[in-house]
Amino acid sequence: RDTGVLTLARDRLGIKPLYLTETPRRIRFASSLPALLDGGDVDTSIDRVALHHYMTFHSVVPAPRTIVAGVRKLPPATVRTIQPDGTSSEHVYWRPEHVRREQDRGMTARDWRDAVLESLRVAVRRRMVADVPVGVLLSGGLDSSLVVALLAAEGQTGLKTFSVGFHAAAGESGDEFEYSDLIAEHFDTDHQQILVDPARMLPAVDNTITAMSEPMVSHDCVAFHLLSEEVAKSVTVVQSGQGADEVFAGYNWYPPLAAVPRAQAVAAYAKVFTDRPHADMAAILEPEWLLRDDPSRAFIAEQFAMPGAEDTLDAALRLDSTIMLVDDPVKRVDNMTMAWGLEARVPFLDHELVELAAACPPEFKLAHGGKGVLKEAARGVVPDAVIDRPKGYFPVPAIRHLEGPFLERVRDAVNDPVAKARGLVRRDWLDAMLADPNTQRTNLGSNALWQVALLEMWLQERGI
CATH class of the missing domain: 3.60.20.10 (Aminohydrolase, N-terminal nucleophile (Ntn) domain)
Known part of the structure; x- marks a missing residue:
């Protein structure tokens, strides 16, 4: 001062x-x-x-x-x-290099497995320190299940775990209770299964948008908001499995990048990760909002050009774990939990664990369909049924498939006089989307209309 x-x-x-x-x-x-x-x-x-x-x-x-x-x-x-x-x-002051370290030379797949498990044990143990009981947001996937297992191994008794699910829509299941129940039973946790009443969904959308520091298109936001509301009635601190996919190469766009020459890395990453090509913006945005050059491709190129990360996959993982992860899954969980006074701790983002994973050879991370070294570390720690299951997501079918009152909420937002005066999106594109709201998807399968509507709803919520 x-x-x-x-x-x-x-x-x-x-x-x-x-x-x-x-x-x-x-x-x-x-x-x-x-x-x-x-x-x-x-x-x-x-x-x-x-x-x-x-x-x-x-x-x-x-x-x-x-x-x-x-x-x-x-x-x-x-x-x-x-x-x-x-x-x-x-x-x-810190940046993982994503290069092979001299100190790790000669490490076998088994050595990496053991190192990852021990580092994760330490990360979970560090996040147990609290004056109150620590619960777990249990999705039923490998990552949160492993957190539960390691907390149990540390001797935490009466561990409270929480899972959320939704009613199916358009033929898509809305829960993964089969696996979360398996973990809860295996480790004898005090488990709460939360099946959201459909009547709560529409108000939850607006409440979720209110809780967003920035507009976030993932339908997971609604799930985490509703889950956090219930969890906060029982505990004030939880651990979560966020970050494991970006740190240990769990997404399906990573394997295609493994064999891409470094000189072609930017184009290859943009092809598998971005929502749409730059040229497609002209069909969506009004001319005054279009940019001649592609700043997003330039951003990828700038990040990939930084020292270190000599392989394409390493460059992609570095970008995803230090930037894309921060402003999507991490921000999503922080915003939604803090809206209810709930502190979420993320052991997979322990910096020493991230540094270890960054140094791990890509082939060990890509093994077994992705997150191979983590799956090997989990073997014998969590049930095989969870390790070997197909990768799941946090489904919210009512938002992935817009219809009924959810579609009307979207229609009201994009037709609001404020939205029309703002003029972000072409009217012909909007009319086509409103007539057929669920066909056009982004490159990664998200609802294209929801992406635009969510931004407009957030701006209107903020009085912008």
Whole structure:
């Protein structure tokens, strides 16, 4: 305080957010973007580059941008120092290299398995420290199941676990209770199975949007919001399995990248990861919001060009685990849990575990259909039925397949006079989507209409 120097810092993996708004005479910062908007004196125009990222990276807008031009966010693992005269500097203090380390030379697949399991044990143990009981958000997948197993191995008794499910829609199941029940029974947890009444779904959509610091298109947000509401009635701290897929190569777009020459890495990553090609924006956005060049492809190229990560897969995992993960799954869980005063801890984002995984040879991570080294580490720790099951997701069928009141909510948002005055999206595209709301999907299978509508609903919720 005496020096007049302000130092702002963010944790290594961006688990907690830090937003900023600046004028020549003042800087304000907060842990949520809406808090800064509520303070007034913010440029609330739409950042066109951020809009392009939103429409390309399934709503991820990498730091320092946000969709609101007058608000920025400090990148993860960054310290910003602001001098009394207003000048500032930034320093990145941590970044996993995703290269093979000399100290790991000669390690076998079994050695990597053992190292990963021990590192995860330590990560879970570190996140047990609390003055209150620690529960687990149990999806029934490998990652959260492994967290439950390691907590049980640490001697935590009466462990509370929680799973959420939804009624099926359009022939798609809305729960994975088969597997979460298996884990709860195997480890004798105090388990709560939450099947959401369909009558709660529509109000939950608006409540979820209110809880978002930034617009997030994933239907998982609604699931986590409803789950957190119930969990917060029993515990105030939980561990979650978020991050394992990005850290240990669990997604289906990773294997195709393994054999891609480094010179073709940017194009290959864009093909498997982005929502749509840059050229397709012209059919969706009004001309004033289009950009001649492709800033999202340029962003990928910039990240891939950084030192280290000599293989294409390593470059993709580095980008996903340090940037895409931060502004999608991590932010999603943090926003939805904190809306109910619930603290979510993420052992798979323990920085020492992330460093170990980054050094692990890609072939060990890709084995067994993805997350191979993690599956080997889990063998004998969790039931084989969970390890060998097909990869699941957090399904919310009512949003993936828009119909009835959910479609009407979308229709109201995009037809609102405020939306028409904003003029982000072409009318002919919207009319076609409203007439056939569930056919057009993004490259990764999300509902294209929901992506646009969610942004508009969030902006309207914020009075923008």
